[in-house]
Amino acid sequence: MPRKGWVLRRKIPGDPVFGSAELGFELGFFSGQLTDDFRLGYRSGKRANFVVLDQNRYQEWIPNLKQPEPATFAFITNLLERDFRLAYQNPAYKIYRRTSAAPIPAP
Numbered sequence: 001m002p003r004k005g006w007v008l009r010r011k012i013p014g015d016p017v018f019g020s021a022e023l024g025f026e027l028g029f030f031s032g033q034l035t036d037d038f039r040l041g042y043r044s045g046k047r048a049n050f051v052v053l054d055q056n057r058y059q060e061w062i063p064n065l066k067q068p069e070p071a072t073f074a075f076i077t078n079l080l081e082r083d084f085r086l087a088y089q090n091p092a093y094k095i096y097r098r099t100s101a102a103p104i105p106a107p
Helices: 006-010 021-027 070-083
Strands: 050-054 084-089 093-098
Touching: 070 084
Parallel strands: none
Antiparallel strands: 050 093, 084 093
8 A cells, every 4th residue: 555645645635546446445435536447447438637556456457458458458558658657656556647737627
């Protein structure tokens, strides 16, 4: 887990976050901020200002999309390279923050 409160201290209140459901303990399960979607909005159309890639789920599952879902894999790769920058990393998590000029409004 990232340092306690890292995402909360560095985000604007209400910012949408893609990440594993376990982040609900930190962000609140019913806050409306957290979306557990390892396809990062490819199917749902949702967008977020932060992406938290945990080692045990997202970092394993996303590369596994390369063969069965190449369009999804390309979308995720391009999204992270084009619209996000790595803001924090530890052995368990990588946290990306949106860099595009217009932030995504909270739902």
